[in-house]
Amino acid sequence: MRQSHLFTKTQKEAPANEVAKNAQLLIQAGYIYKNMAGAYSFLPLGLRVLENINTIIREGMDAIGGQELHMPSLQEDRLWKLSDRWDEDKVDVWFKTELQAGGTVGLAWTHEEVITDLMRQYVSSYKDLPLFAYQIQTKFRNEMRAKSGIMRTREFLMKDMYSFCANQEQHDAFYESAAVAYMKIFNRLGIGDETYKTFASGGAFTKFSHEFQTLAEAGEDVVYVNKEKGIAVNEEVLEETDLSELGVTKDELTKYKSIEVGNIFSLGTKFSESIGLEVNNEHGEKQPVIMGSYGIGPARAMGTIVDLLSDDKGIVWPAAVAPYQLHLVGLNGDDSEIKDWTDGVYAALKARGVSVLYDDREARPGEKFADSDLLGMPYRVVMSKKGKEAGTFEVVTRATGEVRNLTEEKLFADFSS
């Protein structure tokens, strides 16, 4: 992509009306745009990051047998009354609106009821189970306060998976495989080292649920971690549980601020009983299906990456989510010989399938370097008269500042896909 063609531009200063670092940097760099409190646009570079994150999540879900679908936001009251989650007294994040044709509809803030009802069409025997279905879909939540930039918004993309099992063993096995898949996803996203599977309270059907908490100063949450033992618990569990069964004592846990980047939850038969999803078991008897739900917010993951990995110069994207791998920064563009050479290298990289952002703008070198640091591609190559004369390419790694001098052949080989 030629940067001169990109409609977004960086801003000199971080926006004054944002306190969260993720929103400050993402807006300043032109990745996102704030439309209102709690609702953001994802601009071309930002959408590429979000889609890269979605792909990593999707691959993780597909690998454990997930089948992707897409359910609507508009919801009639029927199912939600069955589960007693329609009243605003019970659920305070509903957006509701009136159909012109008559009747109230809500905007789905989650989809347990919806998918349970849908599965009634397709599931009738234990032989149809287990099955795992997920979507990456927009949720609406009428938050009293939108906050933390793109971390807690009123409209956001969510990966929500639901599991349907015939017995507890099937459920437990899948629940464990989902937990493993989640850690793989956070590792691929570049935040695995700071992310802990955290014990949280479980509800009626199970002692614990699990949150995935990324330790970060910008976090809204608090967790208690023993890094050596790899054990983390949230505040509820700390207060209410005999920690000895987890193999730690209170004294061994350290308090951290954290961001909840995912959660997994055993639902038991709460929804299958209220909505009426039953199967015939091996003995021909009806029994309710055992369910679980598994969430990750892709935009929240994006915000977490920015909060966690950025430095004082700007964003630092891990290679797996970066909008482009290589930032080719052209200098001496007024010298047509240099410009032609730079254009040629860009064309050659593109022809080899290299994911490259090419700063071909007319701008001062200092501005280009500052923008390049702010934008945060994993690698930068500066194309200048001096470099051309030297005959090698100086490749700077954004995260570490490491500098390598590569021949053209080596450059092409290293970055070709």
Added chain:
Amino acid sequence: MRQSHLFTKTQKEAPANEVAKNAQLLIQAGYIYKNMAGAYSFLPLGLRVLENINTIIREGMDAIGGQELHMPSLQEDRLWKLSDRWDEDKVDVWFKTELQAGGTVGLAWTHEEVITDLMRQYVSSYKDLPLFAYQIQTKFRNEMRAKSGIMRTREFLMKDMYSFCANQEQHDAFYESAAVAYMKIFNRLGIGDETYKTFASGGAFTKFSHEFQTLAEAGEDVVYVNKEKGIAVNEEVLEETDLSELGVTKDELTKYKSIEVGNIFSLGTKFSESIGLEVNNEHGEKQPVIMGSYGIGPARAMGTIVDLLSDDKGIVWPAAVAPYQLHLVGLNGDDSEIKDWTDGVYAALKARGVSVLYDDREARPGEKFADSDLLGMPYRVVMSKKGKEAGTFEVVTRATGEVRNLTEEKLFADFSS
């Protein structure tokens, strides 16, 4: 994909509560699920079709310089009051709802106001233009009557592109390139032969806009077409325009029912003036930006394909949008030698990157054939004891019924990607 793993199932009968052929077939085959009047789920096979359509649209938009972004649904009143499109008297499809934090928000039914305001951040000089931005995003419209299956729903995916130009020549050139891109898209979708760029009334800034109308018995619209001359007009134009300037007379036009699968519209400076999007021109003078908007509904395109191309046995997917290219139908599954052979061919096809749906279910041959016809993959290969003995594969083309006998080598070669 093994069909035994797919959670959806076909139904024996078309649903009684749907009159539109597209919804009847898509529900019966398990591609979609009706959640409420005007809101459908896209199930695994249906989502694959929709994503294939999105990819074709996306490639078409990227090819003419489109930059993809994603804007939110939630909308404060401010911008829409500037353009006088907030009041329900003016726009009767708003869904509106209250923020807990105070204030009314609407759900965007289009995004002209939103993107015009967004561009104020990035556009200041004629040198920043032209630029073209699009999204594939969910729209909400409070239709009094949802109808025609997935053709007119209350919540639907829309590709909406917006163009921003510095002068009329730039705009006209892009408008023409968008029209060409649209026809390419409809050709790739398999409905190009029946789709006409249709003259429609233009509004304040231009004499004509254009609809893309696909001739179909199931259509809600009416167009007047001269197929020889390749001219089509809608009812307004027929009544109000001197047709001689289009080179036809009323007598030369034939009336058809049709489906509007796309539209392109010159907006002039309507939104740039009301929202305040100006650039400095070559002489340093401020002038409003000239805009256009360009829409395609991916789900409506999907419904059109079904309405147009299905036969009395079921759906007939064009190869470009089919969820899978090849339907491998395994018979004699109770014979372990045949089952192993069939499993092996499936594995070999997958290893070669062939997009294949494998009916590995325990079911009667008649049921499998009926399901295969209903599901509508472009090609079917039946794997049976008889076939194994013959040593060749019988490949049936769904659209034409053509039968070819291929060797294993030829089968792999023909379908490998």
